[in-house]
Amino acid sequence: MLEKRSTYEETYRDFRWAIPSDYNIARDACDRWAEADPGRLALLHRRPDGSTDRWSYHRLSLASNRFANVLRHYGIGRGDRVAILLPQCPETAIAHLGTYKIAGIALPLAALFGVEALVYRLRNAGAKAIVTNAAGLAKLAEIRAELPDLRLVLAADGGGMGIVDFHQALAEASSSFAPEPTGPDDPAMMIYTSGTTGLPKGALHGHRVLPGHIPGFQFAHEFFPVEGDLMWTPADWAWAGGLLNALLPSLALGVPVLAYRFEKFDPDLAFWLMAHYGVRNAFVPPTALKMLRTVENPLARFDLRLRTLGSAGEALGSETYEWARAALDLTVNEFYGQTECNIVLASCAMLGVSRAGAIGKAAPGHEVAVIGPGGAPVAAGTLGQIAVRRPDPVMFLEYWDRPDATAEKFVGDWMTTGDQGVMDEDGYVHFVGRDDDVITSAGYRIGPAEIEDCLAGHPAVALAAVVGKPDPLRTEIVKAYVRLVDGVEGTADLKDEIRAHVRTRLSAHEYPREIEFVEEIPLTTSGKVIRRFFRERAQADAAEEQVRKRWE
Numbered sequence: 001m002l003e004k005r006s007t008y009e010e011t012y013r014d015f016r017w018a019i020p021s022d023y024n025i026a027r028d029a030c031d032r033w034a035e036a037d038p039g040r041l042a043l044l045h046r047r048p049d050g051s052t053d054r055w056s057y058h059r060l061s062l063a064s065n066r067f068a069n070v071l072r073h074y075g076i077g078r079g080d081r082v083a084i085l086l087p088q089c090p091e092t093a094i095a096h097l098g099t100y101k102i103a104g105i106a107l108p109l110a111a112l113f114g115v116e117a118l119v120y121r122l123r124n125a126g127a128k129a130i131v132t133n134a135a136g137l138a139k140l141a142e143i144r145a146e147l148p149d150l151r152l153v154l155a156a157d158g159g160g161m162g163i164v165d166f167h168q169a170l171a172e173a174s175s176s177f178a179p180e181p182t183g184p185d186d187p188a189m190m191i192y193t194s195g196t197t198g199l200p201k202g203a204l205h206g207h208r209v210l211p212g213h214i215p216g217f218q219f220a221h222e223f224f225p226v227e228g229d230l231m232w233t234p235a236d237w238a239w240a241g242g243l244l245n246a247l248l249p250s251l252a253l254g255v256p257v258l259a260y261r262f263e264k265f266d267p268d269l270a271f272w273l274m275a276h277y278g279v280r281n282a283f284v285p286p287t288a289l290k291m292l293r294t295v296e297n298p299l300a301r302f303d304l305r306l307r308t309l310g311s312a313g314e315a316l317g318s319e320t321y322e323w324a325r326a327a328l329d330l331t332v333n334e335f336y337g338q339t340e341c342n343i344v345l346a347s348c349a350m351l352g353v354s355r356a357g358a359i360g361k362a363a364p365g366h367e368v369a370v371i372g373p374g375g376a377p378v379a380a381g382t383l384g385q386i387a388v389r390r391p392d393p394v395m396f397l398e399y400w401d402r403p404d405a406t407a408e409k410f411v412g413d414w415m416t417t418g419d420q421g422v423m424d425e426d427g428y429v430h431f432v433g434r435d436d437d438v439i440t441s442a443g444y445r446i447g448p449a450e451i452e453d454c455l456a457g458h459p460a461v462a463l464a465a466v467v468g469k470p471d472p473l474r475t476e477i478v479k480a481y482v483r484l485v486d487g488v489e490g491t492a493d494l495k496d497e498i499r500a501h502v503r504t505r506l507s508a509h510e511y512p513r514e515i516e517f518v519e520e521i522p523l524t525t526s527g528k529v530i531r532r533f534f535r536e537r538a539q540a541d542a543a544e545e546q547v548r549k550r551w552e
Helices: 008-014 025-036 057-073 090-101 115-125 134-146 166-172 209-220 240-252 267-277 286-292 318-328 403-408 448-456 492-505 531-551
Strands: 041-046 052-056 081-084 105-108 129-132 152-155 187-192 202-206 257-259 281-283 308-311 333-338 341-346 368-371 384-389 414-423 429-434 439-441 444-446 461-471 475-484 514-517
Touching: 025 057, 025 090, 025 209, 025 240, 041 057, 041 090, 041 267, 052 057, 052 090, 057 090, 057 166, 081 090, 081 115, 090 105, 090 240, 090 257, 105 115, 115 134, 115 202, 129 134, 134 152, 152 166, 187 209, 187 240, 209 240, 209 333, 209 341, 240 257, 240 281, 240 341, 267 286, 286 318, 286 461, 318 448, 341 384, 368 414, 429 448, 439 461, 439 475, 448 461, 448 475, 448 492, 461 531, 475 492, 475 531, 492 514
Parallel strands: 041 257, 081 105, 081 129, 105 187, 129 152, 281 308, 308 333, 475 514
Antiparallel strands: 041 052, 187 202, 333 341, 368 384, 384 414, 414 429, 439 444, 461 475
16 A cells, blocks of 8 residues: 655655565455455446446455356366456456466456457467457357367357356356465466557566556555545456556455446547546546547536546647646546556656656656666656666566567666656656657657647547658658548648647647548557557558659
8 A cells, every 4th residue: 555645755765565475366356355344345337228237345256256166167277368358347357356366367358359369369378268248259259260278268148059158157156265375476467568569469467466556556546545436447457557557456445446338439428427426536548538528518517526537558748638637627647657567657646746748757666767778777858768677566577478578678677668758857757659659850859649649639630640751851751640520621721720730839840741631540459549550551652652753
């Protein structure tokens, strides 16, 4: 637990890790609460039909015991990978907790994954079991022959034809289960990197990953929990953001979580949900926050009771930061991390740790620096790579079956992130972009995140992706791919207006010299813009233009 102090300096200085040698995520996040207060609320599940199902810690504990017994019955045990291909729902939480109880390795998979993404992850992980639903079964049917290790398939909405009915299996299993003994370094979960560059890698985490998240999580939510807190996130629980920035730390701290599956994110519905259920704490990734900006006068239209609002996944940017202050009367506490090492930088407005355009300071318990190529921290104001010093309990154990990639992730004791950033003299880190995303134009090094945020501030822009397009004169030019707000027509005059918007708000060297209107901006399952898609498109366009010029 993070003890409240009056200043950031005292909070950071006085924090000490105290992770027991005998530790299990399921015990910490569920069973101990079930024993102490059986009726304590753990989950509020809003079903598709609009009804609400309430899950106490006791009910969740018994259900996860039953699931653990089901896994053991089918020969699934310590170290085996159990895939979870489900949206936000109680079955997802049950599958996680039951897997931790058998000392298995939970393998969360996003419901949006297609068959190629699924077969790669399931085969690479050697998953022996999977819990899914009808939508997942349809995808699984296409690839089952390619998964020789998969021996058990459970469906949350009915079985048959070699598929085990999840709920029937639980009903027939014992509700008593003695969890396998585990320590903080025993593997607990494997979350695949989002794959913005290269093939996704399985980041293997020990049980220590949950207590490792607690101080940064409490810091970003202003010394969470406070009486009456209730957590919600639109982020998929299969993503580290949804699972470790919302679900598991909230449960571990005794705070209920609202579960609801969006078929497609709806900003009006999101505000309604928060008002209807009295959500006090929300983790909303930057892309979703930018969509919430399209709703006019939310405080006048909805009875919001938000106490804290956290955001991470990409740089939030000044525009969205200021919008939240004006429209929601809240300061967004931005924080930062990766699948491999999460919530290592954070903001806490209560302590005055908040700066527009910054992703926070080092969270209590973590040592973070901006380093140069040789691994030494660089001077304040100098561009370098964001890095985290080991040992750190939130840090991954290794990349699954990739010792080479694991070794390459470190420079000495610094775990490199592949993210370029600048630390200012006050210790705030400013995100510039992924190594591959940084644009080199006429001698300038330009980060796309700030430009994308500025573009999102234009009333006609719904979402934007910014990349460098090869240019014989400037090395690269800034090119923006823009999805317009519904009903807005993309014209040459609008392009000029958008260019001027960026030029006047940022600088003359950062405005997009080229703008292309597109129907969709592809995102990863964690809500990050897949800039690689547009970077490759811009490179192909530039090559084609060069060929055309030779023939003209």
